Amino acid sequence: xxxxxxxxxxxxxxxxxxxxxxxxxxxxxxxxxxxxxxxxxxxxxxxxxxxxxxxxxxxxxxxxxxxxxxxxxxxxxxxxxxxxxxxxxxxxxxxxxxxxxxxxxxxxxxxxxxxxxxxxxxxxxxxxxxx
Amino acid sequence: xxxxxxxxxxxxxxxxxxxxxxxxxxxxxxxxxxxxxxxxxxxxxxxxxxxxxxxxxxxxxxxxxxxxxxxxxxxxxxxxxxxxxxxxxxxxxxxxxxxxxxxxxxxxxxxxxxxxxxxxxxxxxxxxxxxxxxxxxxxxxxxxxxxxxxxxxxxxxxxxxxxxxxxxxxxxxxxxxxxxxxxxxxx
Numbered sequence: 592x593x594x595x596x597x598x599x600x601x602x603x604x605x606x607x608x609x610x611x612x613x614x615x616x617x618x619x620x621x622x623x624x625x626x627x628x629x630x631x632x633x634x635x636x637x638x639x640x641x642x643x644x645x646x647x648x649x650x651x652x653x654x655x656x657x658x659x660x661x662x663x664x665x666x667x668x669x670x671x672x673x674x675x676x677x678x679x680x681x682x683x684x685x686x687x688x689x690x691x692x693x694x695x696x697x698x699x700x701x702x703x704x705x706x707x708x709x710x711x712x713x714x715x716x717x718x719x720x721x722x
Numbered sequence: 723x724x725x726x727x728x729x730x731x732x733x734x735x736x737x738x739x740x741x742x743x744x745x746x747x748x749x750x751x752x753x754x755x756x757x758x759x760x761x762x763x764x765x766x767x768x769x770x771x772x773x774x775x776x777x778x779x780x781x782x783x784x785x786x787x788x789x790x791x792x793x794x795x796x797x798x799x800x801x802x803x804x805x806x807x808x809x810x811x812x813x814x815x816x817x818x819x820x821x822x823x824x825x826x827x828x829x830x831x832x833x834x835x836x837x838x839x840x841x842x843x844x845x846x847x848x849x850x851x852x853x854x855x856x857x858x859x860x861x862x863x864x865x866x867x868x869x870x871x872x873x874x875x876x877x878x879x880x881x882x883x884x885x886x887x888x889x890x891x892x893x894x895x896x897x898x899x900x901x902x903x904x905x906x907x908x909x
Contacts, residue, residue: 595892595896596867598898598899599863599866599867599891599895600867602848602852602867602898603867603868605844605845605848606739606742606848606849606852606868608841608845609742609845609848609849610738610739610741610742611738612845613738613741617741617751617755618738620755621737621738621741621755621758624737624755624758624759624762624763625730625733625734625762627759627762627763628729628733628762628763628766629726629729629730629733629766631763631766631767631770632726632729632770
């Protein structure tokens with residue numbers, strides 16, 4: 592340790608004593624300031640919230656620091672996609688059922704739609720020239 | 723990530739020195755406390771999730787910036803008032819910081835009868851000498867030696883080169899030695 596550094600360390604020991612001997616009023620205000628700062632840390636601590644009956648998870652804060660929350664959010668997203676796919680499948684089945692019922696209940700047999708001659712006759716009937 | 727307890731311990735450990743640093747710089751208790759409080763709040767809000775080992779350097783950067791902001795605001799205020807006071811004339815000369823030391827009665831620590839008195843007088847002289855250092859020298863000295871940052875960290879906190887830190891520290895030490903010697907205190 593150089594002479595300069597040694598002198599600096601001596602001075603710092605004196606300064607340490609000065610910092611130890613602060614007035615009670617000052618130390619109390621410092622303590623209060625510390626408490627306020629800590630409360631601020633708690634208020635701004637990242638949290639996730641459950642929104643609505645669906646239970647969608649919203650990410651909060653830095654996701655790199657919260658792998659569990661990230662995993663949870665991804666899981667919820669996948670669950671949502673799966674539910675949406677299932678729901679769309681159900682709707683499509685309902686529509687197909689209606690069409691099938693209409694075809695079977697119709698006077699015209701379903702095989703007629705496969706007959707090219709019948710298709711040509713329909714188009715001829717629909718066109719204005721055919722009337 | 724620093725937990726609440728870790729952040730609390732860190733702040734409790736540095737708050738007194740931070741207050742003293744600010745007080746040496748601004749020479750006003752209330753302003754120094756405001757600076758420390760703002761620095762603590764900023765650390766907790768913006769960097770409360772940082773690992774504990776990063777807190778000392780972050781806090782010192784925030785604190786030094788807060789002190790510099792105070793200087794800037796004070797300079798702006800004084801420029802405004804200077805332009806008005808030019809019309810008044812005959813005002814008192816601004817106090818020379820070094821005058822504080824010159825006005826003090828001579829203190830010979832070796833002649834003091836009581837150890838506690840000697841310590842208190844020595845402390846008072848050292849703190850006054852610290853207050854009278856040029857700001858950048860004081861900043862470098864306190865960060866490097868009192869806060870125990872290494873040269874690279876001190877340079878990062880001060881926003882200057884490592885060479886400047888060494889120069890500031892060396893000049894500060896020599897200025898302090900000269901100021902204390904003038905008061906009868908030798909290293």
